[in-house]
Amino acid sequence: MSDIEIRTLAESEWRASLGLFRAALHTLPVTDEQWAVAQRSYEPGRTLGAFHGGTLAGTAFAWSSDLLVPGGGVLPMAAVTRVAVRSDFRRRGVLRELMRQQLTDIAERGEPLAALRPTEPVIYGRFGYGLATHGAKTVVVPKDAVARAGVPSGGRVRLVEPDEALAVFPGIYERVGRCRPGTIARPPYWWTVFYERAFAVGEHIILAVHSGPDGDDGYLMYRPTPGALPGTNATLAVDDFVAATPDAVYGLWRFLLGVDLVDEVTVWTRPTDEPVSEMLVDPRAITRRESRSDLWLRLVDVPTALAGRTYGPGSVVVQVDDPLLPNNSGRYRITSDGVTRTTDAPELAVDVDVLAMLYLGTWRAVALAGVGRLTELVPGAAARADALFAVVEPSWCGTFF
Numbered sequence: 472m473s474d475i476e477i478r479t480l481a482e483s484e485w486r487a488s489l490g491l492f493r494a495a496l497h498t499l500p501v502t503d504e505q506w507a508v509a510q511r512s513y514e515p516g517r518t519l520g521a522f523h524g525g526t527l528a529g530t531a532f533a534w535s536s537d538l539l540v541p542g543g544g545v546l547p548m549a550a551v552t553r554v555a556v557r558s559d560f561r562r563r564g565v566l567r568e569l570m571r572q573q574l575t576d577i578a579e580r581g582e583p584l585a586a587l588r589p590t591e592p593v594i595y596g597r598f599g600y601g602l603a604t605h606g607a608k609t610v611v612v613p614k615d616a617v618a619r620a621g622v623p624s625g626g627r628v629r630l631v632e633p634d635e636a637l638a639v640f641p642g643i644y645e646r647v648g649r650c651r652p653g654t655i656a657r658p659p660y661w662w663t664v665f666y667e668r669a670f671a672v673g674e675h676i677i678l679a680v681h682s683g684p685d686g687d688d689g690y691l692m693y694r695p696t697p698g699a700l701p702g703t704n705a706t707l708a709v710d711d712f713v714a715a716t717p718d719a720v721y722g723l724w725r726f727l728l729g730v731d732l733v734d735e736v737t738v739w740t741r742p743t744d745e746p747v748s749e750m751l752v753d754p755r756a757i758t759r760r761e762s763r764s765d766l767w768l769r770l771v772d773v774p775t776a777l778a779g780r781t782y783g784p785g786s787v788v789v790q791v792d793d794p795l796l797p798n799n800s801g802r803y804r805i806t807s808d809g810v811t812r813t814t815d816a817p818e819l820a821v822d823v824d825v826l827a828m829l830y831l832g833t834w835r836a837v838a839l840a841g842v843g844r845l846t847e848l849v850p851g852a853a854a855r856a857d858a859l860f861a862v863v864e865p866s867w868c869g870t871f872f
């Protein structure tokens with residue numbers, strides 16, 4: 472669509488942008504009372520609007536965040552969200568123009584990475600995003616969940632009120648939440664959306680803090696099914712589960728499974744390698760399902776992103792193709808000592824979205840070659856790439872946005 476103008480929205484236009492996004496999700500506009508809180512969730516200068524003849528046809532937003540990468544480095548990252556196009560302007564290229572402008576803006580800000588969580592995974596690969604972490608949705612039936620001897624009993628768990636949660640949760644997240652590659656910074660705007668907003672509209676939320684020998688070291692935020700009794704799908708839905716040590720993790724699991732009058736505990740995401748079924752005498756009390764909507768990553772500045780993480784042993788020359796940001800296209804020699812651009816013959820050819828899938832060690836190049844997602848130009852090159860990109864613990868994000 473050539474007659475589309477993309478520009479950064481002024482503060483006075485943010486509410487219209489949120490209205491458009493909410494309408495796209497089949498939700499009513501915010502009330503004045505809701506807007507009083509929601510407007511504090513907007514980082515200035517980061518909301519784009521797409522206009523057609525003066526009408527706001529689409530919008531896209533981002534927060535400034537960062538990503539913990541393998542080796543312990545932290546790289547600036549744009550957390551992209553609130554992307555929507557009005558129903559009467561769809562499939563005319565409005566999203567394409569918004570994505571193009573947003574990626575340009577992110578590159579100009581010097582953020583080497585962007586990430587999002589898609590409503591529909593089919594959309595964002597064409598813009599260079601690839602599924603870079605897995606999370607496991609975990610469902611437990613408490614009445615069948617008897618803990619094995621030897622599982623840590625944890626420290627003390629106390630219920631807290633919203634004010635205390637807002638005071639202590641961000642600090643706990645900073646101390647223990649960045650426990651593995653794939654975890655991201657939660658800017659103050661994030662806390663406004665996911666906590667303050669929910670408190671302001673009176674959502675039924677329970678908040679609990681775990682304390683160990685060194686003080687507060689984990690917390691939960693969950694929603695019980697209002698008024699439900701056992702046998703009527705009484706669920707505790709856990710939206711935020713932050714803890715790192717086995718004592719805190721299993722102390723909080725034990726707490727959740729000990730709440731009375733509950734049929735099911737669902738935790739929307741936990742690391743895929745958490746041996747939670749081994750916590751129980753009967754592992755069938757637990758079901759887990761991997762999500763396709765976990766963190767989708769975009770390497771906006773490929774050389775900086777590749778240089779930002781560490782690598783295992785070996786060497787491989789990778790040809791990267793990035794039609795949207797062509798400066799990224801080219802050959803990179805990746806070794807245990809670092810990454811350099813090269814003119815050497817390529818051994819592996821990948822599109823930039825597939826590079827994002829490899830970046831945090833979540834996918835194996837050998838397996839992706841098997842389904843045609845990348846091309847092995849020299850036999851054995853995919854296995855060498857796997858040795859380089861391998862991580863100790865599976866990467867995991869744990870933050871919804």
Ligand SMILES: CC(=O)SCCNC(=O)CCNC(=O)[C@H](O)C(C)(C)COP(=O)(O)OP(=O)(O)OC[C@H]1O[C@@H](n2cnc3c(N)ncnc32)[C@H](O)[C@@H]1OP(=O)(O)O
Pocket residue numbers: 495496529551552553554555556557560561562563564565566567568587588589590591593594597
């Ligand atoms: C990060 C987040 O915020 S996730 C939230 C995303 N927002 C939503 O899901 C809200 C509801 N949906 C929408 O608002 C719109 O349909 C959007 C934003 C998903 C797409 O906007 P559009 O302007 O219609 O997309 P646009 O016309 O630019 O399409 C670009 C390409 O994506 C494809 N595409 C867009 N949406 C979809 C879809 N839902 N399913 C499959 N393909 C899609 C188009 O076919 C097109 O393909 P092409 O590259 O082959 O030409």
